[in-house]
Amino acid sequence: MKDRPKPARWWNKCKQPKRVLAERLVPKLEHWRGEIWADLLRYCLIRLQPGLRATKAANADFCLLLPPDWQITASQQKRLKRLLSARQHWSNALVVSCDDWLPQANGKRAWRQKGLLDPFLDGAIGAAEGPLWLSNAVLQQLGPAPKTAPERIQWRSQLMACVGAQKWAHVPLPLVQAPLPSLKPQLLSPKGNPLVSVLIPSGGFSKPIKGHSSLLLRHCLHALLSRSSYRNLEIVVIDAGELNQELLVELEALTTAELGPGRWRHERSQNPYSYSERINQAAAIAKGEWLMQLNDDTELLEPDSIASMLELAQRPGVGVVGALLLYPDGRVQHAGVAIDNLAPRHAWASCKPERLPPGLLETARAFQAVTAAVCLCSANLWRQLGGLRLELPINYGDVDFCLRARQAGKVVLLDPASRWIHFESASRSLDLVPPELGLFQELWAKQLGGIWCTDPYVSRWRQLLAEKN
Incomplete structure (x- = not known):
């Protein structure tokens, strides 16, 4: 008698419907960004996708880097390491970043969606900074991250050049709350007066x-x-x-x-x-x-x-x-x-x-x-x-x-x-x-x-x- 195949896990059975739901609904939910119901639904649709299931323990070959002005508790750090490590395990990346919650002047908070880091144009470092789950080998190669803003921009630029976009994974969910950004972009004028x-x-x-x-x-x-x-x-x-x-x-x-x-x-x-x-x-x-x-x-x-x-x-x-x-x-x-x-x-x-x-x-x-x-x-x-x-x-x-x-x-x-x-x-x-x-x-x-x-x-x-x- 032939061995019966093991039943597929429930999330494998649901993978295609989850993909369809995410493909159709997540872009439409952008229209109601900031509404509690829309953010919660978007959060759930993304959280169900593969690549975010936590591993049993964080990878010891990686470390968590936080910007100098970010304050989070020990329990928050533990959760952050677990979720970033899961993303790293799935993607085999050398660096993992995440979205965050940004406090607003009215006392509420907003989901800050982060694109790929581009230090070339990042006039306000706070707009791109956040926690990084980083390979110890890469950190040893680059040296510790500087504490002052201009040097941090240059360091993150070197980090991107070192690992490349293919080895920089991202968790598209707000996993931690950021401080209010303090730096503003400078207003500059064009050089000369070209036609x-x-x-x-x-x-x-x-x-x-x-x-x-x-x-x-x-x-x-x-x-x-x-x-x-x-x-x-x-x-x-x-x-x-x-x-x-x-x-x-x-x-x-x-x-x-x-x-x-x-x-x-x-x-x-x-x-x-x-x-x-x-x-x-x-x-x-x-x-x-x-x-x-x-x-x-x-x-x-x-x-x-x-x-x-x-x-x-x-x-x-x-x-x-x-x-x-x-x-x-x-x-x-x-x-x-x-x-x-x-x-x-x-x-x-x-x-x-x-x-x-x-x-x-x-x-x-x-x-x-x-x-x-x-x-x-x-x-x-x-x-x-x-x-x-x-x-x-x-x-x-x-x-x-x-x-x-x-x-x-x-x-x-x-x-x-x-x-x-x-x-x-x-x-x-x-x-x-x-x-x-x-x-x-x-x-x-x-x-x-x-x-x-x-x-x-x-x-x-x-x-x-x-x-x-």
Whole structure:
């Protein structure tokens, strides 16, 4: 008689339903971040995933490092070691970090979701710091962590370079309460006064704005030219005949009055609509050292938006800088692109700004990509990468460009100090699948890690689904 197979454990039987629940519900729960019921449900869905089951004892080859100003009890340290050790055991990582609770001014606390540490842009060390479960061998190689903030940033940068992202695991749950951050990012100005070419493709469309039908291009330029504190701009507009001569004369006169002579350029496309082709055509005639893509359905809110983006873009190692975009009702349209399971999406789209992860809007943050609706890069990088890929005429050309910039060793940043209204239709479904998705997945499946790829800056919890499944 053959031995009967042992029954599978209950969590193996439930693994697929748990995956489906997490895949569908966790991103939707971002809309109610901060609500007790939503945080509890999100906590439970993540806690059920593989990779968080505790081992019997903490690994003796690892030690727990706490920032110098963090105070936790002995029982909290014991629990922290147990859960971080479980994650290390499952992932075979050399470093394990975790989310934390951040106290608020109203006496409540918020779940601080941490992306992959990027010390390059971490102007406020408190936004990224936290407990680390670290291999003793790595600690001996690097030496003890410094106590002062600037040296700690450098030390953590060396730690990331030493172990690599593949050996840095994360528990996407708040396991400990952090102290109130004490450091604030510095406000800096761009170096020099370089010419920025603003590339605006337009189809001559109108939309209701504040109850009145307005030509989007006219509204966009009026706001940009009257509000921007940065004035060394060149306006490059491209259309396919939708803009009549009277309108072009009016907009050229407006640009000349605000910026001076020689700051207006108009280009006409003779081909069927392709956003990528039109932007490439506009960039080819631009004279600026920096190129700024700008949709005509945007409205500048913060006067220092362009100056702030330019200052970030001038830093060594930065490739592309995007902006925070809001719907007219104040909800978030774009706060960085996340690429999960080979599908780019606007992270936290339709959320209220106060629902975003704590700290996200305090300083610049790295992402895999930002939207071309408002973004800035150098003309040199644009020429180096060959502009936007024509095979992606409408969708994902901006994401593809950002990923190619990252391949070239450049950082892609979101600048929350640069704020714009985006009059993109807020009623359209965010679940529609663009026709270019298949080609995008063919181009980037291998580089991003296959169908279960995770976004290291946004959806760290998805790593639990991708490993050993």
